[in-house]
Amino acid sequence: MRSPLIKIVVVVISIAVVASADDTKKCNTPPEQCARQIRQMLAGRLYLGVELAELAPGIIVKTVVPDSPAEHGDMKPGDKLVAVNGHRTTEASIKDFKQILDEVGRTHRHLWMLVQRRGAFKKIDVMMEPYSKTQIERIVTQHLTEAHSVASAAPDSRP
Ligand SMILES: [Zn+2]
Numbered sequence: 001m002r003s004p005l006i007k008i009v010v011v012v013i014s015i016a017v018v019a020s021a022d023d024t025k026k027c028n029t030p031p032e033q034c035a036r037q038i039r040q041m042l043a044g045r046l047y048l049g050v051e052l053a054e055l056a057p058g059i060i061v062k063t064v065v066p067d068s069p070a071e072h073g074d075m076k077p078g079d080k081l082v083a084v085n086g087h088r089t090t091e092a093s094i095k096d097f098k099q100i101l102d103e104v105g106r107t108h109r110h111l112w113m114l115v116q117r118r119g120a121f122k123k124i125d126v127m128m129e130p131y132s133k134t135q136i137e138r139i140v141t142q143h144l145t146e147a148h149s150v151a152s153a154a155p156d157s158r159p
Helices: 002-014 031-042 096-109 133-147
Strands: 050-054 059-064 078-086 110-117 120-127
Touching: 031 133, 059 078, 096 110, 096 120, 110 133
Parallel strands: none
Antiparallel strands: 050 059, 078 110, 110 120
C-alpha cells in the first residue's frame, strides 16, 4: 500500500512543473490535510515555471509562466529541448525531464539547456528558484479546485 504523501508529490509536481491534463486525478486526502502537506513539500523545492508538451519523441515548451525563472532565462513556447545538463533529451519524455530536474535540484540550481528554436540551436541558462509563498498558495488553490471539488470539472474542455 502506498502512502498518501507519495501520491501527493506526484500530483504537485505535475501541476507545478509540467501540468498535464492526463495527470489530473481526484485526491481522497482531506483538503486541509492535503493543503498542509503540499505547503510542506514545496517549501524549499526548486521552481522552473514551464508547461511542457510531449512529442513523439521529444519534449517542447508549451507555455512559460510570466516572471518565472524560465522566462528570465529566455525560454520560449515552441522550444524543443535537445539537452539538459548534459543529458540528451531529443527522445526524452516529460517523466525523464522531471527526473533530470530532481537530480539537478539535489545539488544546485543551475540548469543549462540546448534548445531548438525555429530550426536554430540556442543555449539557455536558467537559475531555478525556490517557490515563493504566493506561488505555493496558488498551487494549493489550484490543486484543491482540480482534485477536490467536483462541481464543474470538465477535464476535456480546454480553451
Ligand atoms: Zn489533495
